[in-house]
Amino acid sequence: MSDPTSPSSESSSDVTASPPVEAGPLSTATAFEQRLQQVQADLAQEQPIAGTVAQLQADFRSQLLPLAPALPAQTPIFTEMNRHLRLLSVDVTFLQAARQPA
Numbered sequence: 001m002s003d004p005t006s007p008s009s010e011s012s013s014d015v016t017a018s019p020p021v022e023a024g025p026l027s028t029a030t031a032f033e034q035r036l037q038q039v040q041a042d043l044a045q046e047q048p049i050a051g052t053v054a055q056l057q058a059d060f061r062s063q064l065l066p067l068a069p070a071l072p073a074q075t076p077i078f079t080e081m082n083r084h085l086r087l088l089s090v091d092v093t094f095l096q097a098a099r100q101p102a
Helices: 025-044 050-070 072-099
Strands: none
């Protein structure tokens, strides 16, 4: 990982540029975690994050949420993650509005 004090040349394409790994719950969770880390990095650098958050939410709904029926004990976790992603989306909307000049 790069030094957080140096200017970063990483972009959102770095997350998707990694070589594909075998499809499965673990690789899906890892890809989701990488996307989440990208949102955090973009936010720290004050870059627009609306698109990244929307992609994070879409990835969760298309890749992780379908696993919920196979993992009934984890259903409450999936429910809370989905709720928090929706709240994050609302927070991003408020953040964008706050950054707009009056």
